[in-house]
Amino acid sequence: MAEVIGFFSTKGGVGKTTMTANVGATLKHEFDFKVLLVDTHILGADLASHFGLLNPPVSITDMLRGTLPAEKTIYKDPRTGIDIIPGPFHADQGTSALKTFKQKINQLRDDYDFILVDTPPWLGKETAGIIKGVDYAIIVGTPAISGMMEAKRTLDLLNKKKTKTSGMILNFYRGLDYELHPDEVESFLKRLPLLGVVPEDEKIRRALGYGVPAVVSSPTSQGVESIIELASIIADVDYIPRSRGILSKLKGLFGFR
Ligand SMILES: Nc1ncnc2c1ncn2[C@@H]1O[C@H](COP(=O)(O)OP(=O)(O)OP(=O)(O)O)[C@@H](O)[C@H]1O
Ligand SMILES: [Mg+2]
Secondary structure: EEEEEEEEEEOOOHHHHHHHHHHHHHHHHHHOOEEEEEEEOOOOHHHHHOOOOOOOOOOOOHHHHHHOOOOHOOOOOOOOEEEEOOOOOOOOOOOHHHHHHHHHHHHOOOOEEEEEEEOOOOOOHHHHHHHOOOEEEEEEEEOOOOHHHHHHHHHHHHHHHOOOEEEEEEEEEEEOOOOOOHHHHHHHHHOOOOOEEEEOOOOHHHHHHHHHHHHOOOOOHHHHHHHHHHHHHHOOOOOOOOOHHHHHHHHHHHHHO
Protein backbone atom coordinates (compact mmCIF):
# COMPACT_ATOMS: atom_id res chain seq x y z
CA MET A 1 0.00 0.00 0.00
CA ALA A 2 1.68 3.17 -1.23
CA GLU A 3 2.58 6.22 0.81
CA VAL A 4 1.55 9.33 -1.13
CA ILE A 5 4.15 12.09 -0.73
CA GLY A 6 3.85 15.60 -2.19
CA PHE A 7 6.78 17.90 -2.98
CA PHE A 8 5.68 21.46 -2.25
CA SER A 9 6.84 25.05 -2.45
CA THR A 10 4.95 28.22 -3.21
CA LYS A 11 8.08 29.43 -5.00
CA GLY A 12 8.73 28.42 -8.60
CA GLY A 13 11.99 26.98 -9.87
CA VAL A 14 13.25 25.62 -6.53
CA GLY A 15 13.44 22.03 -7.75
CA LYS A 16 10.09 20.38 -6.87
CA THR A 17 9.86 18.60 -10.20
CA THR A 18 13.56 17.70 -10.25
CA MET A 19 13.34 16.19 -6.76
CA THR A 20 10.14 14.27 -7.60
CA ALA A 21 11.77 12.79 -10.72
CA ASN A 22 15.13 11.96 -9.15
CA VAL A 23 13.91 10.71 -5.77
CA GLY A 24 11.40 8.56 -7.66
CA ALA A 25 14.05 7.19 -10.01
CA THR A 26 16.27 6.44 -7.00
CA LEU A 27 13.56 4.64 -5.06
CA LYS A 28 13.10 2.37 -8.05
CA HIS A 29 16.66 1.92 -9.29
CA GLU A 30 18.66 1.95 -6.09
CA PHE A 31 16.12 0.48 -3.67
CA ASP A 32 13.81 -1.52 -5.94
CA PHE A 33 10.53 -0.01 -4.77
CA LYS A 34 7.41 0.17 -6.90
CA VAL A 35 7.05 3.86 -7.68
CA LEU A 36 4.47 6.05 -9.41
CA LEU A 37 5.17 9.71 -10.18
CA VAL A 38 2.26 12.10 -10.69
CA ASP A 39 2.30 15.60 -12.17
CA THR A 40 -0.45 17.77 -10.67
CA HIS A 41 0.87 21.05 -12.11
CA ILE A 42 -1.83 21.06 -14.76
CA LEU A 43 -1.17 24.67 -15.77
CA GLY A 44 2.53 24.12 -16.48
CA ALA A 45 3.33 20.42 -16.46
CA ASP A 46 6.89 19.23 -17.08
CA LEU A 47 7.54 16.19 -14.88
CA ALA A 48 7.45 13.75 -17.79
CA SER A 49 10.03 15.84 -19.68
CA HIS A 50 12.60 14.61 -17.13
CA PHE A 51 12.01 11.23 -18.79
CA GLY A 52 12.11 12.59 -22.34
CA LEU A 53 8.33 12.63 -22.80
CA LEU A 54 7.32 16.03 -24.12
CA ASN A 55 3.83 15.51 -25.50
CA PRO A 56 2.14 12.82 -23.41
CA PRO A 57 -0.59 10.74 -25.05
CA VAL A 58 -2.49 10.55 -21.74
CA SER A 59 -2.48 12.86 -18.76
CA ILE A 60 -3.70 13.43 -15.24
CA THR A 61 -6.65 15.41 -16.54
CA ASP A 62 -7.99 12.19 -18.14
CA MET A 63 -7.80 10.61 -14.70
CA LEU A 64 -9.28 13.58 -12.81
CA ARG A 65 -12.20 13.95 -15.21
CA GLY A 66 -12.81 10.22 -15.46
CA THR A 67 -12.48 10.12 -19.26
CA LEU A 68 -10.07 7.22 -18.68
CA PRO A 69 -9.73 4.84 -15.74
CA ALA A 70 -6.83 5.91 -13.48
CA GLU A 71 -4.63 2.96 -14.48
CA LYS A 72 -5.00 3.84 -18.18
CA THR A 73 -3.41 7.26 -17.62
CA ILE A 74 -0.09 5.74 -16.54
CA TYR A 75 2.85 6.11 -18.93
CA LYS A 76 5.57 3.49 -18.50
CA ASP A 77 8.91 5.06 -19.30
CA PRO A 78 10.73 2.50 -21.48
CA ARG A 79 14.22 3.64 -20.44
CA THR A 80 13.86 3.71 -16.66
CA GLY A 81 10.80 1.48 -16.21
CA ILE A 82 9.22 4.19 -14.07
CA ASP A 83 5.45 4.72 -14.05
CA ILE A 84 4.34 8.31 -14.55
CA ILE A 85 1.00 10.05 -14.75
CA PRO A 86 2.05 13.08 -16.81
CA GLY A 87 0.47 16.50 -16.74
CA PRO A 88 -1.20 17.79 -19.92
CA PHE A 89 0.93 19.46 -22.59
CA HIS A 90 -1.47 22.41 -22.88
CA ALA A 91 -2.38 24.22 -19.69
CA ASP A 92 -5.69 22.94 -18.32
CA GLN A 93 -7.54 25.85 -16.73
CA GLY A 94 -10.10 23.54 -15.15
CA THR A 95 -8.24 23.32 -11.85
CA SER A 96 -11.47 22.44 -10.02
CA ALA A 97 -11.00 18.92 -11.45
CA LEU A 98 -8.22 18.52 -8.86
CA LYS A 99 -10.99 17.98 -6.28
CA THR A 100 -11.15 14.36 -7.43
CA PHE A 101 -7.40 13.81 -6.96
CA LYS A 102 -7.58 12.00 -3.62
CA GLN A 103 -10.32 9.60 -4.66
CA LYS A 104 -8.58 8.77 -7.96
CA ILE A 105 -5.08 8.37 -6.58
CA ASN A 106 -6.39 6.13 -3.79
CA GLN A 107 -7.45 3.67 -6.50
CA LEU A 108 -3.77 3.18 -7.39
CA ARG A 109 -2.31 2.82 -3.89
CA ASP A 110 -2.35 -0.97 -3.82
CA ASP A 111 -0.05 -1.23 -6.85
CA TYR A 112 2.87 0.82 -5.47
CA ASP A 113 5.16 1.38 -2.49
CA PHE A 114 5.49 5.12 -3.13
CA ILE A 115 3.42 7.62 -5.08
CA LEU A 116 5.37 10.88 -5.44
CA VAL A 117 3.39 13.97 -6.36
CA ASP A 118 4.85 17.00 -8.12
CA THR A 119 2.83 20.13 -7.36
CA PRO A 120 2.34 23.66 -8.74
CA PRO A 121 4.20 26.65 -7.24
CA TRP A 122 1.23 27.96 -5.26
CA LEU A 123 -1.15 26.75 -2.58
CA GLY A 124 -4.68 28.04 -2.89
CA LYS A 125 -8.24 26.93 -3.43
CA GLU A 126 -7.24 25.11 -6.61
CA THR A 127 -4.60 23.00 -4.94
CA ALA A 128 -6.68 22.01 -1.89
CA GLY A 129 -7.54 18.73 -3.63
CA ILE A 130 -3.87 17.86 -4.05
CA ILE A 131 -3.09 18.65 -0.41
CA LYS A 132 -5.97 16.46 0.75
CA GLY A 133 -4.71 13.59 -1.37
CA VAL A 134 -1.20 13.33 0.07
CA ASP A 135 -0.25 11.52 3.27
CA TYR A 136 2.50 14.00 3.93
CA ALA A 137 4.39 16.88 2.41
CA ILE A 138 8.05 17.59 1.82
CA ILE A 139 9.02 21.22 1.30
CA VAL A 140 11.67 22.08 -1.27
CA GLY A 141 13.62 25.26 -0.55
CA THR A 142 16.79 27.12 -1.43
CA PRO A 143 19.42 28.69 0.83
CA ALA A 144 18.63 32.28 -0.22
CA ILE A 145 16.80 34.46 2.33
CA SER A 146 13.88 34.82 -0.09
CA GLY A 147 13.87 31.05 -0.59
CA MET A 148 13.61 30.51 3.13
CA MET A 149 10.81 33.06 3.56
CA GLU A 150 8.88 31.21 0.87
CA ALA A 151 9.59 27.85 2.53
CA LYS A 152 8.21 29.25 5.81
CA ARG A 153 5.09 30.52 4.01
CA THR A 154 4.65 27.09 2.45
CA LEU A 155 5.01 25.39 5.84
CA ASP A 156 2.47 27.74 7.44
CA LEU A 157 -0.03 27.17 4.65
CA LEU A 158 0.39 23.39 4.89
CA ASN A 159 0.00 23.55 8.68
CA LYS A 160 -3.17 25.58 8.25
CA LYS A 161 -4.54 22.82 6.04
CA LYS A 162 -3.48 20.31 8.72
CA THR A 163 -1.11 18.58 6.33
CA LYS A 164 1.70 16.64 7.95
CA THR A 165 5.05 17.97 6.75
CA SER A 166 7.90 15.52 7.27
CA GLY A 167 10.77 17.85 6.48
CA MET A 168 12.54 19.99 3.97
CA ILE A 169 15.03 19.52 1.15
CA LEU A 170 17.58 22.30 0.82
CA ASN A 171 18.30 22.44 -2.90
CA PHE A 172 20.85 24.44 -4.93
CA TYR A 173 23.23 24.59 -1.94
CA ARG A 174 26.66 25.99 -2.80
CA GLY A 175 28.04 26.78 0.65
CA LEU A 176 28.58 30.45 -0.17
CA ASP A 177 28.99 33.02 2.59
CA TYR A 178 25.77 34.85 1.73
CA GLU A 179 23.70 31.68 1.71
CA LEU A 180 21.88 30.42 4.76
CA HIS A 181 23.70 27.65 6.53
CA PRO A 182 21.73 24.37 6.87
CA ASP A 183 21.64 24.84 10.67
CA GLU A 184 20.14 28.30 10.18
CA VAL A 185 17.57 26.85 7.83
CA GLU A 186 16.50 24.31 10.44
CA SER A 187 16.19 26.86 13.20
CA PHE A 188 14.38 29.31 10.89
CA LEU A 189 11.81 26.59 10.19
CA LYS A 190 11.44 25.79 13.88
CA ARG A 191 13.21 22.47 13.81
CA LEU A 192 11.45 21.11 10.74
CA PRO A 193 13.92 18.31 9.92
CA LEU A 194 16.27 18.84 7.02
CA LEU A 195 15.91 15.61 5.06
CA GLY A 196 18.70 16.39 2.63
CA VAL A 197 21.03 19.04 1.24
CA VAL A 198 21.36 18.87 -2.54
CA PRO A 199 24.15 20.92 -4.10
CA GLU A 200 23.75 22.83 -7.30
CA ASP A 201 25.06 20.30 -9.80
CA GLU A 202 25.46 20.84 -13.53
CA LYS A 203 24.80 17.13 -14.11
CA ILE A 204 21.29 17.50 -12.68
CA ARG A 205 20.55 20.35 -15.08
CA ARG A 206 22.18 18.53 -18.00
CA ALA A 207 20.10 15.38 -17.35
CA LEU A 208 16.93 17.32 -18.09
CA GLY A 209 18.38 18.18 -21.51
CA TYR A 210 18.85 14.47 -22.20
CA GLY A 211 15.51 13.36 -20.76
CA VAL A 212 16.97 10.81 -18.33
CA PRO A 213 17.10 11.66 -14.60
CA ALA A 214 20.59 12.33 -13.29
CA VAL A 215 20.37 9.39 -10.86
CA VAL A 216 20.27 7.14 -13.94
CA SER A 217 22.50 9.10 -16.35
CA SER A 218 25.20 10.45 -13.96
CA PRO A 219 25.14 8.12 -10.96
CA THR A 220 28.45 9.32 -9.55
CA SER A 221 27.80 13.04 -9.37
CA GLN A 222 27.69 14.83 -6.02
CA GLY A 223 24.14 15.99 -6.56
CA VAL A 224 23.05 12.44 -7.27
CA GLU A 225 24.80 11.04 -4.21
CA SER A 226 22.93 13.53 -2.08
CA ILE A 227 19.63 12.57 -3.70
CA ILE A 228 20.28 8.87 -3.02
CA GLU A 229 20.93 9.67 0.64
CA LEU A 230 17.78 11.75 0.69
CA ALA A 231 15.70 8.97 -0.89
CA SER A 232 17.03 6.48 1.67
CA ILE A 233 15.85 8.79 4.45
CA ILE A 234 12.43 9.25 2.85
CA ALA A 235 12.02 5.47 2.42
CA ASP A 236 13.63 4.74 5.81
CA VAL A 237 16.11 2.23 4.39
CA ASP A 238 19.77 1.72 5.23
CA TYR A 239 22.17 3.11 2.68
CA ILE A 240 25.93 3.06 2.72
CA PRO A 241 27.11 5.92 0.49
CA ARG A 242 29.20 4.89 -2.53
CA SER A 243 31.82 7.35 -1.50
CA ARG A 244 31.60 9.44 1.65
CA GLY A 245 28.08 10.85 1.31
CA ILE A 246 27.48 14.37 0.12
CA LEU A 247 25.78 15.35 3.36
CA SER A 248 28.83 14.34 5.37
CA LYS A 249 31.14 15.93 2.76
CA LEU A 250 29.19 19.16 2.98
CA LYS A 251 29.27 18.91 6.77
CA GLY A 252 33.04 18.57 6.56
CA LEU A 253 33.47 21.37 4.04
CA PHE A 254 31.21 23.90 5.64
CA GLY A 255 31.53 22.83 9.24
CA PHE A 256 27.90 22.26 10.11
CA ARG A 257 27.04 19.67 12.75
N1 LIG B 1 20.39 20.75 -7.58
C1 LIG B 1 20.27 21.26 -8.81
N2 LIG B 1 21.39 21.58 -9.53
C2 LIG B 1 21.31 22.12 -10.77
N3 LIG B 1 20.14 22.39 -11.38
C3 LIG B 1 19.00 22.10 -10.72
C4 LIG B 1 19.00 21.53 -9.41
N4 LIG B 1 17.71 21.36 -9.03
C5 LIG B 1 16.95 21.80 -10.04
N5 LIG B 1 17.71 22.25 -11.06
C6 LIG B 1 17.27 22.86 -12.32
O1 LIG B 1 16.50 24.01 -11.99
C7 LIG B 1 15.44 24.19 -12.90
C8 LIG B 1 14.13 24.32 -12.13
O2 LIG B 1 13.88 23.10 -11.46
P1 LIG B 1 12.41 22.51 -11.34
O3 LIG B 1 11.69 22.60 -12.64
O4 LIG B 1 12.52 21.18 -10.71
O5 LIG B 1 11.75 23.55 -10.32
P2 LIG B 1 10.21 23.59 -9.85
O6 LIG B 1 10.22 23.99 -8.40
O7 LIG B 1 9.53 22.34 -10.18
O8 LIG B 1 9.66 24.79 -10.75
P3 LIG B 1 8.10 25.16 -11.02
O9 LIG B 1 7.58 25.72 -9.74
O10 LIG B 1 8.17 26.19 -12.11
O11 LIG B 1 7.41 23.92 -11.42
C9 LIG B 1 15.48 22.99 -13.86
O12 LIG B 1 16.15 23.41 -15.05
C10 LIG B 1 16.34 21.96 -13.13
O13 LIG B 1 17.09 21.14 -14.02
MG1 LIG C 1 7.83 22.02 -11.38
